[in-house]
Amino acid sequence: xxxxxxxxxxxxxxxxxxxxxxxxxxxxxxxxxxxxxxxxxxxxxxxxxxxxxxxxxxxxxxxxxxxxxxxxxxxxxxxxxxxxxxxxxxxxxxxxxxxxxxxxxxxxxxxxxxxxxxxxxxxxxxxxxxxxxxxxxxxxxxxxxxxxxxxxxxxxxxxxxxxxxxxxxxxxxxxxxxxxxxxxxxxxxxxxxxxxxxxxxxxxxxxxxxxxxxxxxxxxxxxxxxxxxxxxxxxxxxxxxxxxxxxxxxxxxxxxxxxxxxxxxxxxxxxxxxxxxxxxxxxxxxxxxxxxxxxxxxxxxxxxxxxxxxxxxxxxxxxxxxxxxxxxxxxxxxxxxxxxxxxxxxxxxxxxxxxxxxxxxxxxxxxxxxxxxxxxxxxxxxxxxxxxxxxxxxxxx
Numbered sequence: 418x419x420x421x422x423x424x425x426x427x428x429x430x431x432x433x434x435x436x437x438x439x440x441x442x443x444x445x446x447x448x449x450x451x452x453x454x455x456x457x458x459x460x461x462x463x464x465x466x467x468x469x470x471x472x473x474x475x476x477x478x479x480x481x482x483x484x485x486x487x488x489x490x491x492x493x494x495x496x497x498x499x500x501x502x503x504x505x506x507x508x509x510x511x512x513x514x515x516x517x518x519x520x521x522x523x524x525x526x527x528x529x530x531x532x533x534x535x536x537x538x539x540x541x542x543x544x545x546x547x548x549x550x551x552x553x554x555x556x557x558x559x560x561x562x563x564x565x566x567x568x569x570x571x572x573x574x575x576x577x578x579x580x581x582x583x584x585x586x587x588x589x590x591x592x593x594x595x596x597x598x599x600x601x602x603x604x605x606x607x608x609x610x611x612x613x614x615x616x617x618x619x620x621x622x623x624x625x626x627x628x629x630x631x632x633x634x635x636x637x638x639x640x641x642x643x644x645x646x647x648x649x650x651x652x653x654x655x656x657x658x659x660x661x662x663x664x665x666x667x668x669x670x671x672x673x674x675x676x677x678x679x680x681x682x683x684x685x686x687x688x689x690x691x692x693x694x695x696x697x698x699x700x701x702x703x704x705x706x707x708x709x710x711x712x713x714x715x716x717x718x719x720x721x722x723x724x725x726x727x728x729x730x731x732x733x734x735x736x737x738x739x740x741x742x743x744x745x746x747x748x749x750x751x752x753x754x755x756x757x758x759x760x761x762x763x764x765x766x767x768x769x770x771x772x773x774x775x776x777x778x779x780x781x782x783x784x785x786x787x788x789x790x791x792x793x794x795x796x797x798x799x800x801x802x803x804x805x806x807x808x809x810x811x812x813x814x
Contacts, residue, residue, distance in 0.1 A: 427692040429797065430760050434729060437687055437701040441708055441733040444660060446592040452580045455572050458590040459633060459737040464566040466583055469556035474520040478551045481511040481533060481540060482524035488545040496534070496541040511540055520552055527551035559583070569738035571633060593635040594735040596727075597656035598622045601642045601649060601666040602714060603673065620783075621665045621719050625712070628723055628814050634661070634731045644673040650683060653704050660734050662707055663727060666714030669698035676711040680704055692797055694759040695780035696722035708734070715780035721762050721792070724814045744809050745791070747772035753802045755795040764789035765810055772810055786813055 428436075447461040476482065483499065487509050491497040499511045505523060506512045512521055520527070526546040534541040559565055565583070566576060572590075580588065605619045606612055622638045629636040637659070642652045644667060656662050667676040677700055680686055686702040693699070695718035700711030710727055712719045732739050747765070750773045755761035765772040767790040774793070776785035791810035795802060802808055 425690070427690045427697065427758070428688050429692050430725065433688045433691045433699075433701060434726060437708075437726065438729055438733050440687060440703070441730055443736045444592055444594060444734055447589050448592055449587050449589050452577050452586055452588060455577060455588060455590060456574065457633060458572055458593070459735055460566055460568055460570045460572065461589040461591045461736070462568050463564045464580070464585065464588060466559045466561060466563050466565050467585070468583060469561050470559035470583060471553055471555060471557065474555050475553050476514040476516055476518045476520060476527045476551065477553045478527050478529050479515050480527045480530045480551065481542075482506065482514045482518075482520050482527050483511045483542075483546065484508065484524055485526040485546050485548045485550065488526070488528065488542050491542050491545045493543050496543045499540045499542060501535070501538045501540050525549065525552070567738075569736050571737060571740065591736050593633060594660040594731050595658075596629050596634045596636045596661045596663060596731065597639055597659040598625055598629075598636055599639040599642055599649070599652045599656065599662065599664045601644060601652075601664060601676070603644045605641050605666070605714075607641065621712075621714070621716055624716070624720060625663065625665065625723055625727075628720070628728070629731065631814065632728050632731045633735055633737045644675060646675040646679050649675055649679045653679060653683060653709065657705055657707055659707065661727075661730060662704060662709040663712060663723075664700075664709065665712045665719055668700050668711035668713055674698075676700060680709055680711065684709065691722075692759050693722070693725065694756065694761045694777075696725065696762070697759070699726060701726060713780065716783045717764075717776075717786055718780035720786060720814070728814070742811060744811055746770070746807050747793075747810050749774070749793075749802055749804050749806050749808055751804050753777060753793065753795060753808075755799060755801045757800055758797055760797045761795040763793045763795060764791075764813075765793045765808075766790055767810065772808060789813055 502510045502512050525548045528542050532544040600619050600622045604616050606616050626636040639652050642648050664676050667674045680702045684704040688701040691699050698713050699722040702709050712722050748771050753763050753774050763777045764775040764785045793808045793810050
């Protein structure tokens with residue numbers, strides 16, 4: 418792609434992502450933890466069941482266990498009468514069972530209680546059952562040695578419930594990737610101070626930190642670093658013990674933008690300048706051997722660039738299987754304008770399957786994200802989308 422606004426070349430998003438992820442080597446370190454602490458962790462190796470689930474044939478209903486053939490022909494007008502036993506029923510006999518009760522070996526089905534009428538020690542059944550009906554067979558849910566959770570799977574609450582049911586109390590998970598967040602900028606000040614004209618409160622790091630946690634990483638935030646190459650370099654070197662370094666701000670091509678220079682001097686830049694809007698001045702590289710990403714300083718651009726590039730980097734580094742990303746379709750209430758050559762991320766408001774564009778430009782307008790329900794992605798070859806067109810909308814992290 419031709420030079421735009423100071424960058425020699427702009428790399429298409431998918432090419433940039435593929436190029437960078439091919440450079441990322443996954444962490445090999447694992448740890449064994451209690452399942453009660455495993456929510457959101459990535460499994461290091463496949464987990465197999467030590468037993469069948471259920472481990473016996475059990476009733477799926479309240480009712481009576483019977484031999485199915487003894488109920489054939491039963492109707493509302495011509496019920497079949499069975500003798501009720503306490504245990505070990507034989508021909509033309511039944512036994513009372515509850516949901517979860519073990520099924521006697523001499524029976525092969527359960528009649529629902531609502532299809533019967535009890536009279537002392539006899540039972541009238543008004544509906545026939547088939548062999549296996551209303552019975553959860555041994556191993557119906559899980560069989561012994563079956564793989565129940567695969568490597569890379571991110572554990573959800575019901576996964577942990579399954580592990581507890583199978584009495585698996587400790588599991589091996591991948592070490593969480595550690596990510597350093599280095600906010601930069603002479604204009605950036607700590608919260609709690611009153612900003613003067615030309616100053617802004619540093620808020621990118623808290624948002625990126627929360628995103629990193631959501632994506633399975635372990636963030637740490639470095640103190641605000643001024644727009645000075647030596648100090649940015651020092652901050653990067655102080656965080657070489659992390660698995661990934663993210664520098665926020667200074668990634669463009671202005672006089673006070675030094676991130677690219679520092680990364681280049683301490684490692685290598687693979688991609689500088691990407692055909693994404695907002696988020697164009699994103700840098701993908703390494704310092705020493707640590708993956709290092711330069712994010713734009715504007716909050717919206719930083720968030721979208723992080724979602725697009727940092728998120729898959731964390732997943733690759735931590736061997737975390739990405740969750741399926743929902744998409745929804747909506748009809749535009751008005752035209753979206755976009756510049757050809759950029760894949761454009763437009764913040765939209767959804768209402769009854771209709772999408773109202775909020776902002777396409779304005780990477781510093783934080784409320785364009787907080788007011789939005791999702792993002793419409795306009796392809797780079799398009800000049801926009803017209804009112805009434807159907808678009809795909811993805812979630813905002």
